[in-house]
Amino acid sequence: MVGILGPNGIGKTTFIRMLAGEVKPDSGEPAGFRLSYKPQRLVLEKASESKMVSEFLGRIADSNKRILRNLGIEKLLEHRMGQLSGGELQAVFIAKALSSDHQMLLLDEPSAFLDVEQRLAVAKLIREHVDGKEIPAFVVDHDLQFLDSIADRIMVFEGVGGLKGNGKALCSLQDGMNGFLKSLGITFRRDPQTGRARANKQDSQMDREQKESGEYFYT
Numbered sequence: 113m114v115g116i117l118g119p120n121g122i123g124k125t126t127f128i129r130m131l132a133g134e135v136k137p138d139s140g141e142p143a144g145f146r147l148s149y150k151p152q153r154l155v156l157e158k159a160s161e162s163k164m165v166s167e168f169l170g171r172i173a174d175s176n177k178r179i180l181r182n183l184g185i186e187k188l189l190e191h192r193m194g195q196l197s198g199g200e201l202q203a204v205f206i207a208k209a210l211s212s213d214h215q216m217l218l219l220d221e222p223s224a225f226l227d228v229e230q231r232l233a234v235a236k237l238i239r240e241h242v243d244g245k246e247i248p249a250f251v252v253d254h255d256l257q258f259l260d261s262i263a264d265r266i267m268v269f270e271g272v273g274g275l276k277g278n279g280k281a282l283c284s285l286q287d288g289m290n291g292f293l294k295s296l297g298i299t300f301r302r303d304p305q306t307g308r309a310r311a312n313k314q315d316s317q318m319d320r321e322q323k324e325s326g327e328y329f330y331t
Contacts, residue, residue, distance in 0.1 A: 113242055114282060115259035116252040117292045118269030123277030124252045125152050127269075128220050131250065148214035152221045152252070154201050161194030168193050169208055176211040182237050183207050198225035206234060210241050217242060217249035223258040232308075235261035256289065256300065260309040268292050289329035299323060302330040 116124050129135040132149040133142060160168060166189040172180065180186050183203040188196065196204065202225045209219065222238070223231045239262045242249045250267075253259050259266070266288025271277035283291075293300060299312045299322040309329070312319040322328060 113239065113249045113251065113262050113264045114267055115263030115265070115285070115288070116250060116267045116269065116279075117256075117259065117288065118271075118277065119273055121273035121277075122269045122271050123279065124269050125220055126277075127279055128152075128218050128250060128252055131216075132218050145216040146214050147216050147218060148209045148212045149218040150205050150209040150220060150222060152224075154198075154205055156193055156201075161192070163193050165189050165191050165193060165196070165204055168204065169211065172211050179207050179210050179237065179241070182233065199227070199230065202226060203230075203234075206238075210238070215247055217247060219249065219251045219253075221253055222251065223253050223255045231255060231258050232261060234258075238262055256293075257309050260285070260289070266292075270295075286329065290327065293328035294326075299328045300330065 116127070118124050126135055128149070129151075130137050132147055132151075165185065169185075169189075180189075183206060185203055185207050188200060188204070191200075193201070193204070202222070206219070206222055209217065217238075219238070222234060226234060235258050238249070238251070242262075251259065251262060263285055265282045266285055267282050268280045268288055268291060269277045270280065289300070298314075299319045300309045301312055301318055301322070302308075303310050312322065322330070
């Protein structure tokens with residue numbers, strides 16, 4: 113599970129779209145994996161707005177029906193796609209990506225429109241799905257707590273927003289988060305009770321101590 117980090121407009125979504133085959137790269141050929149892709153923008157075609165959620169998802173194998181339960185979609189199956197809230201629509205798109213036949217998973221901003229608890233539940237579901245199928249996954253997200261919950265390794269994008277970006281080599285979760293947070297001047301501690309990563313208040317004692325030690329992110 114590769115978490116992808118970087119500022120806006122730096123090329124993260126373009127990279128994922130290249131992997132998905134929506135953008136043609138300057139060189140290289142697709143690896144030939146069966147891909148499942150959840151895009152950043154949840155755009156519905158006009159014909160899909162009036163579809164029921166069950167119709168949009170299509171036939172779901174019995175082995176994948178727990179995905180619907182865990183995402184809270186079972187109660188939405190007879191709702192029309194065009195009437196869903198942002199969070200509900202996100203859940204449906206994630207469910208469609210996870211329940212399709214694939215050898216590699218590509219998710220762009222899966223935590224968008226979800227509240228904190230929903231994000232953690234979705235992170236757990238994605239993690240279990242990838243582990244269970246033993247497949248690789250690339251996940252772009254701005255929520256560091258979300259990526260901390262699922263990523264094995266990190267890919268950091270650097271460059272000039274809107275002009276150019278460079279995806280650095282894969283690194284450990286610790287090194288990737290540490291380098292990214294250092295560039296922002298932000299530190300994260302590990303909550304001793306929940307185990308979740310949390311941002312320190314700027315110039316707090318913990319913030320100063322971590323910056324002095326060079327540990328911007330605690331695993």
